[in-house]
Amino acid sequence: SQTIHQWPATLVQPVGSPLSLECTVEGTSNxxxxxxxxxxxRGLQLLFYSVGIGxxxxxVPQNLSASRPQDRQFILSSKKLLLSxxxxxxxxxTSRSTDTQYFxxxxxxxxx
Amino acid sequence: GQQLxxxxxxxxxxxxxxxxxxxxxxxxxxxxxxxxxxxGEGPVLLIALYKAGELTSNGRLxxxxxxxxxxxxxxxxxxxxxxxxxYFCAGAYFGNEKLTFGTGTRLTIIP
Numbered sequence: 526s527q528t529i530h531q532w533p534a535t536l537v538q539p540v541g542s543p544l545s546l547e548c549t550v551e552g553t554s555n556x557x558x559x560x561x562x563x564x565x566x567r568g569l570q571l572l573f574y575s576v577g578i579g580x581x582x583x584x585v586p587q588n589l590s591a592s593r594p595q596d597r598q599f600i601l602s603s604k605k606l607l608l609s610x611x612x613x614x615x616x617x618x619t620s621r622s623t624d625t626q627y628f629x630x631x632x633x634x635x636x637x
Numbered sequence: 638g639q640q641l642x643x644x645x646x647x648x649x650x651x652x653x654x655x656x657x658x659x660x661x662x663x664x665x666x667x668x669x670x671x672x673x674x675x676x677g678e679g680p681v682l683l684i685a686l687y688k689a690g691e692l693t694s695n696g697r698l699x700x701x702x703x704x705x706x707x708x709x710x711x712x713x714x715x716x717x718x719x720x721x722x723x724y725f726c727a728g729a730y731f732g733n734e735k736l737t738f739g740t741g742t743r744l745t746i747i748p
Contacts, residue, residue, distance in 0.1 A: 557734050568740045569725070576734060615679050624668045624729035626736055628679035
């Protein structure tokens with residue numbers, strides 16, 4: 526089966542601290558990978574997507590960055606968190622044969 | 638850019654009632670997707686539609702890909718408590734790696 530793992534599940538960080546969220550995918554090769562952010566009670570905002578190793582497209586200019594060091598690994602980072610970075614971060618994948626996206630369980634980030 | 642209007646924004650219904658929600662787009666899509674999100678969890682794919690006019694069911698859920706390719710609807714029959722959540726539509730266009738998401742419909746069941 527094709528599974529998406531996100532780590533950690535929840536995170537509380539102080540303003541100005543660094544961030545690293547990890548997404549790993551099982552059961553599929555060469556997927557497109559996506560990072561979304563969702564504010565409380567709101568819709569999904571696409572942050573980054575990747576069509577292959579080392580290939581990152583940024584959708585929204587901000588203090589976040591993404592990297593794809595391996596085919597099935599997608600990392601979201603920040604050097605200095607802002608209060609506005611709080612939210613629910615979702616990783617998603619597609620396969621080459623379809624536009625359908627499947628989501629991971631998410632990471633709840635609270636910046637204090 | 639493409640925009641998706643999803644309506645209604647929220648629904649308050651009694652258990653057993655049927656539910657209908659829809660999405661309309663300013664431009665055509667080749668794929669329509671419907672997701673459900675429970676609190677604190679990632680969205681789960683309910684139904685995927687790949688062909689204009691296609692009508693697809695998944696249990697009590699039925700979704701249709703509009704003939705114009707600019708709209709889609711989702712119906713839920715005989716709602717039950719576990720149907721509570723936020724429903725999102727999403728559209729995709731060939732050659733575009735990104736989905737366009739609707740703003741969501743929050744479904745609440747009144748006891």
